[in-house]
């Protein structure tokens with residue numbers, strides 16, 4: 001079934017250039033808004049569209065923007081920080097937008113700044129994303145030279161500058177307050193909240209943090225209207241979203257779909273089905289921090305509430321598929337090691353808990369687990385989440401752990417009973433060590 005698309009429609013070999021962007025109507029939404037809409041009216045349109053953040057939490061964007069203090073009462077400088085850190089395992093959709101349509105990102109940033117009366121924006125790009133950084137940097141140069149970034153944009157009274165910043169490979173700098181600390185030149189240690197960024201953000205000034213894909217939607221909404229946006233997706237989750245599908249599928253990639261598409265269709269249709277004619281055993285709906293679901297639960301709509309009701313989270317809509325030859329303990333061992341490595345160490349539950357999760361999954365996987373470990377995993381994960389720490393990284397490690405224990409307890413216990421991973425050929429395991437897997 002063909003569905004309306006817009007997010008990836010402009011992509012061509014030259015779509016990163018200003019000439020191509022303007023040829024396809026680029027920067028018209030900005031020009032029109034500067035001429036005919038007040039900042040408050042822009043916020044109202046975004047609110048009416050129902051746009052929700054695409055960075056993981058799905059918070060309503062217009063509402064978030066309206067948390068910024070009233071400029072008549074609060075004269076402090078205000079900032080927008082664009083979260084282009086994209087480090088959640090499985091997630092790679094912002095990259096496509098930054099590399100292939102960087103002016104679309106810039107136009108979204110400018111509209112967001114206009115709406116919130118911010119005159120400075122920072123784009124915090126994941127350090128490993130060199131091409132994204134370079135493409136955005138070049139697009140900014142072009143936009144500045146054309147009078148679209150800087151003073152008196154497009155002949156209006158609105159001035160706004162955009163600066164770029166490279167991350168240095170730390171997942172925690174994608175957490176909004178960790179990102180702000182890092183932008184300020186400090187360690188990316190998340191801040192306790194409150195105070196929230198809208199009151200005390202970058203350098204203590206009012207700040208909003210938005211994901212790349214979130215602001216990328218804004219020019220389309222202003223150009224085509226809130227009703228058009230609401231005509232796609234579901235009542236509570238409007239518009240289209242980018243879904244990154246990875247793992248054991250025939251055609252991994254980033255696909256544009258309206259909210260509400262069945263995850264079964266995403267795997268079997270868009271991604272060409274499970275590879276090698278195998279079956280889907282388990283899947284993460286929205287990146288490695290969301291609860292794993294069994295393959296039997298795949299026929300669920302890709303939409304915030306439906307995925308929540310199924311026992312997981314939409315997250316960044318990064319669907320990771322695992323076939324029936326995959327070992328979920330091994331998968332979780334890798335995930336737990338990642339969170340252990342990335343914990344900033346400020347909260348004891350997270351610092352100690354991620355380390356213990358990583359060690360316990362490792363010992364179970366190499367055949368040295370104990371039956372009590374299953375209960376210990378559950379108790380440990382419950383002590384780490386939800387909302388018990390400064391930021392949600394602790395939850396990110398605990399949530400998939402609880403889901404694995406819930407849905408794949410038998411498989412964990414089988415590892416303990418056999419004193420090895422059942423997915424490794426025993427002879428091979430003995431020769432090559434327990435890390436060698438016969439996939």
Ligand SMILES: Cc1cc2nc3c(=O)[nH]c(=O)nc-3n(C[C@H](O)[C@H](O)[C@H](O)COP(=O)(O)O)c2cc1C
Nearest residue numbers: 053054055083085086087174175176210211214392
């Ligand atoms: C550990 C951690 C890592 C995160 N990484 C990212 C990231 O790479 N990109 C992102 O947009 N949001 C990330 N987030 C979510 C941000 O804190 C924030 O909610 C988001 O950028 C808000 O943008 P939105 O309202 O446009 O979705 C992360 C959150 C946590 C707890």
Ligand code: SF4
Nearest residue numbers: 344345346347350391
């Ligand atoms: S939850 Fe973990 S990553 Fe987040 S602040 Fe606490 S220790 Fe740091």
